[in-house]
Amino acid sequence: MTPVRIAIIGAGKVSDYHHVPGIRLDPRAQLVAVCDADAALVEQRKREWNVAFGSTDYEAVCADPRATAVIIATPNFTHKPIALCAARHGKHVMCEKPLGLSADEAREMYQAAQKAGVVHMTAFTxxxxxxxxxxxxxxxxxxxxxxxxxxxxxxxxxxxxxxxxxxxxxxxxxxxxxxxxxxxxxxxxxxxxxxxxxxxxxxxxxxxxxxxxxxxxxxxxxxxxxxxxxxxxxxxxxxxxxxxxxxxxxxxxxxxxxxxxxxxxxxxxxxxxxxxxxxxxxxxxxxxxxxxxxxxxxxxxxxxxxxxxxPATVFRYDLAYEFVSAIVERRPSVPSFYDGWQxxxxxxxxxxxxxxxxxxxxxxxxx
Ligand SMILES: NC(=O)c1ccc[n+]([C@@H]2O[C@H](COP(=O)([O-])OP(=O)(O)OC[C@H]3O[C@@H](n4cnc5c(N)ncnc54)[C@H](O)[C@@H]3O)[C@@H](O)[C@H]2O)c1
Incomplete structure (x- = not known):
């Protein structure tokens, strides 16, 4: 089976705490890229997470065929532009909560992901x-x-x-x-x-x-x-x-x-x-x-x-399991962007x- 190839966008605390450990646990998933606005952090995470492809440019990462899915774990004001970019490039997308800065932003993200036909998930841990x-x-x-x-x-x-x-x-x-x-x-x-x-x-x-x-x-x-x-x-x-x-x-x-x-x-x-x-x-x-x-x-x-x-940490790893399962099983993820919007x-x-x-x-x- 071809693995679900995931890029992390936003390599800060929450990515290190549970998204990356969750991906590591799942044999169906592969961490293929790390993106962060902070170039020094990109280099640090490439070493720590053992990833070859790093970038400070989320548009380049979303456009790159090496990744089929992205996890967005950046500050809230950047969620919408990154999620819209990921959907435009046909990438499945898990985004951290809150989805946007307002319900209007969240609705736009939900509609874009639906229209692109990608799996979309809100990280409601x-x-x-x-x-x-x-x-x-x-x-x-x-x-x-x-x-x-x-x-x-x-x-x-x-x-x-x-x-x-x-x-x-x-x-x-x-x-x-x-x-x-x-x-x-x-x-x-x-x-x-x-x-x-x-x-x-x-x-x-x-x-x-x-x-x-x-x-x-x-x-x-x-x-x-x-x-x-x-x-x-x-x-x-x-x-x-x-x-x-x-x-x-x-x-x-x-x-x-x-x-x-x-x-x-x-x-x-x-x-x-x-x-x-x-x-x-x-x-x-x-x-x-x-x-x-x-x-x-x-x-x-x-x-x-x-x-x-x-136990108070490890259940969070199941977020990545649900995201990957939804992609592999070609079904909507739960919770989705709809839940994030509501x-x-x-x-x-x-x-x-x-x-x-x-x-x-x-x-x-x-x-
Ligand atoms: N689901 C949960 O349980 C949970 C827990 C913690 C945080 N969060 C959410 O996760 C998100 C990140 O939180 P955090 O604590 O990891 O924050 P953080 O500040 O530790 O990390 C955010 C990272 O995003 C990077 N970044 C900023 N703009 C960027 C851009 N345009 N492109 C690429 N990278 C960019 C920053 O350099 C930083 O390294 C927030 O939305 C937060 O609400 C969710």
Missing amino acids: YRFAPAMRFLRYLHKTGALGAPRHFRSQRFLDWPETSWGWRQYKEKAGAGDLFDMTIHRIDFARDLLGPIRRLTGALARFAPRDRLPNGQPCPTSDVDDWSSILGVFACGATGVWEGTTLAKGYHLRGFGHEWAEINGSEASSVYRMHEPNSILLGKTGQDLAPTPVPAEFLKPKGSPRDPASGD AQVAADAVIESWESGRWIELPAEIV
Whole structure:
């Protein structure tokens, strides 16, 4: 079988953390090119990742026949031009979240990839966590009863120094909302279906006007706390809260993540830092840990050994497995650019709600 030949565009932290290890695990995939705007980083990654072809020019990489697929892991403001270029050259494309700087950008990316007939995927990592996969199964098979409430908390204890490009609206679109909460909007949609209406609130507490080395830098203009109250089309209610300023929530750098469904029969909780177990409880009981059954520890066929590595890290490698599987099996990837677009519709509505002081009705999704 001809391998899926992948180029990484954006050779920074997330590519090194899970995209490249995910590609390495999959015998059907081959890392053939590395592209980054930083020429020194290209040379470093060529050595570290053992890749012969490196470039600072994403257009050249997208046009090169050596690659059949690209993974875009660059700052948010560059996602749209790179994804459109990849689609123009007929490359399958996985793009990091948020897909764009706005829902309009995300829609354009979805439409371009659809028109080009390429596989398109949004890197919504937490859908792949074993506990999330099992929670979804319990809900979809009715084990929790009728869903009533969804609750998501993502609390990180990050330094209050500069976040680099992430702390400027022009480059990131928004702060915690687009960086963290957008994942939680996505898995809430995946669990409970479309969100019908929402209201949101945002805040910025830390000026982040110093680099980690103490040098001054321009003040951040994005949120570092985001929250949503919502109602799903299925009738369930949702509450989301995320912050990077939760002191005491370091938890080995993974932070606190809690997402639950309260159904008419039972409640069940996913926790990212304990991804191989869920909490489960029926009325009159206390929530208690339950191991995730073996068939939910990884997608069927994934070459990953679930017993190997830190469980809070290694499930992320299954993103590449899904992307490659969709290409090999000639089927749409899940989650797709459509999901990235819809999550961004909701995230944009949070900003609109906060700025206008109103609840926002979301447009019906295409089914
Ligand atoms: N899915 C997840 O769990 C997850 C986790 C972390 C980051 N992310 C997303 O991944 C993306 C990258 O985040 P990161 O933490 O790796 O950032 P990073 O700053 O470490 O890396 C980004 C890299 O892109 C390069 N770059 C910038 N412009 C470029 C261009 N035009 N062409 C080629 N390279 C370019 C930069 O030089 C840098 O090396 C962001 O969109 C972020 O939201 C997702």
